[in-house]
Each structure stands twice: as structure tokens, then as C-alpha cells.
Amino acid sequence: LLKLCTFKNEFSQNGATIRKDEATGDIYIARVIHGGLADRSALLHPGDLLVEVNGNPVVGLEPEQVIHILANSQGTILFKVIPNPSQASNSQTLVCMRAMVDYCPLQDSSIPCPDAGMAFSRGDLLQVVDQSDGQWWQARKLPCATSCAGLIPSASMLKSKQREQWWCQPLQRTSYRKRRQSCTTCSPNTNALSTPYEEVVLYQRPPQENHRLIILVGASGVGVNELRKRLIKLNPSTFQGPVPHTTRSIRAGEQNGREYHFVTKELFEYMVCNHRFVEYGESKGQLYGISTDAIDEVLKRGRMCIIDAEPHSIQLLRTKKFKPYVIFIKPPSPDRLRQTRRDARIITNYAINRVFSKERERERETKQKNESKYKQFFDSVLVNDDLQDACIELCSIIQQAQDEPQWIPVSWGRAED
């Protein structure tokens, strides 16, 4: 039941931490952990001076000795305290945040009490229940209902930690610069560096509002494009892809604005310079790209726009206008991948070898690692095992994304200024 924590300057027991005032030798309640035993008793408060525990005077004792008394107490524990006269009112507003970084209290030498800390990963939803300390907040992981809160670094604390790490890692800095040079439209890490937490609210799309943009991401060969094409083919009146732009000439039977928007090289380059493309590339000497205007056209027609994108493009699309819902397509186990793709007879032996070649495997691993860098942006994860099952599940995920309350950044939910 009882866990002894001896680290730094706060000591945790029964959902509260204690601290010694080095000048006077007095022992105080430093924090009351929300949802813990002390909080539920409503009798202890931060700043209360501890006088006795179970009849034992604690004045002059070390915090470890007090913890020892507590650890050996059974049944009801009797505290004699002098209440903190300037007790702050406990009316904290609850704020929900999405973690944009990973955090582990056991690897953090600055946390006042690691036992009271809470680990989290990028993408986790945190309900921040106490921000009264500018450096250490208390939070619960969502969905949580009853769980006890834990200590997490405040946003400003995490930012300064990130800055420290940034300057202490020359190798990472170099590779980041290299990546920025090769990526002209966005710089994936800058936002994550400046916002360790993103405040979120529950959002339910009003029926008169455009549908949310659906983005599928996944490693090459996992079936992102296949799933997108199938969904559109199954229900073309609901799902639609944006019409791409190209510099290649129009062919017989094609119509400008239907298969492609046919534009000159000059216009295409002008659009690139003006950041009008989400993604673009070259094939056989011609340029192809998906513009944000083309996505907007689909949404304005009342359809659900579904695109597959590189993870680094997500940042560009994370706007109030598109409110993107990102679905990460994961491969099944390598054995199942091999089996399902072969069973489907969709790919030839040549293609199977291509998909499973060593080089391709390494490529996939690198891409998967890359994608895990963006996992804070993934709203859902879908395993593409059996194609038909995956299509059904994808439809249901999309339906939920459009019609049920979802967490979105608070800035997307605000009314127009």
C-alpha cells in the first residue's frame, strides 16, 4: 500500500508530498495530489505545517523519518497540523491538453518527487487539474474518470528543458538543418518545439459545417492508396479526392478540372512559391501536385475529402478551415502482410519481391521511425490486414470522426473573430 520515495526535496506518501523548510526545520505539506487519499479526505492542504503524526511529534525530524512513521502506521492515520492561513482557493479550471512530446519522470533529475510524477507519450490526452505551481502541474490521463493525478512539468518548464536539450545535442541540430533544407514547404519540428502541450476541446461538427478533411498516412506499400481508392469507388457520392494539378498536356477524353487541373509550368511554379500545394512532385519530366484549393472545392461541395499524405504535410493542413482527422494505416505482422498480399493476388511475384526486398524493408523501417515522430497528430490507427475488413473499419472511423465529438486544438474551435 505504501511507497517510500526519497528523492530531491519532496517526499510522497498517501497522495501528498512533504517538504522540509531548511531554515526553520519545519515540515510542510508541499502538494496534495488530486484524487489521492489526502485529497479525498479534504483535510490536508498545501502549506499546512505538520506537527504530529499518530501522536509522534515531527518537529525537528527529517522528512524520511516522517515517511517512515507513516509507512509503519496501520489503520487510521492521525495528523496534527497548523493549517496554512493563506490557503489558495482550490477552484482550478480543468484544461485538456494533448502531449506533443514524451516525458518520463524517472529520467528527469529536476522533478521534486519522481514517485508522484506521471509519464506520458506524444499524443496522450491529459486533463490538467492544477496549475497553481508555475513549474509543476498536476494532470490525469484521459479517459480517466477516477484515476489519481500525477506531477507533470508545466509548459514553460518543458520548453526550457527542450531548449537545454536542443543546445546540448549538436548532432541532432545538424541533421535538423539538413532536413529543413530539403523540405521547402514546412519545418516539422519547429511547432513541436515551441508547444510541448496543445490545448484541446471536444468538438462536434454542426451539420451545416463542412466535413473534416480525412488524411491517411502510412509507410510505403502498406495500402494507403488502395484503401483511399476503394473508399471513393464504393461511395463516390460521399467520398472524393481532390483534383490534382499537372503541367502535362491534356489527353483525348480528359476534361480540365475533372482528371486534373492542367496548368502551365510557370503557373505551377508560382503556386509552389505561394505555398498553394500540400504536396507536389515530378514524374517523367512533368509536375503534379495537390493544392489546398482543390481540397476546399471538395469540402464546399458537401463531400468528404479524403487524401493520402506524407506525415510532414500534416502540419500544413492542421488549420481551423480543414480540421483534419488523421488516420495512421499500420501494416499487420510481416507474416500476415506477406500472406494477405499474396492471397489477394493483387500483386505479382515481382511486386511481392519488391515489397519484401531487404532494401524495401529498411526503407519501411526508416519511414516507420519517421512516422512515429508525428504520432501526436494521429487521431486513429487502423491495421490494414484483410482489405475488406480494413475498408469497413475505415468507414466506421470516418463516420465517427465526422459525427461524434472529437478532441481538436482549442484554436480550431473558436468562433471567427
Ligand SMILES: Nc1ncnc2c1ncn2[C@@H]1O[C@H](COP(=O)(O)OP(=O)(O)OP(=O)(O)O)[C@@H](O)[C@H]1O
Ligand atoms: N489489405 C490488403 N490486402 C491485400 N493487398 C493489399 C492490401 N492493401 C493493399 N494491398 C495491395 O498492396 C499494394 C500496395 O498498396 P498501395 O499502392 O495502396 O500502397 P501505398 O501504401 O499507397 O504505398 P506507395 O505509396 O508505395 O504506393 C497494392 O497492389 C494494393 O492493391
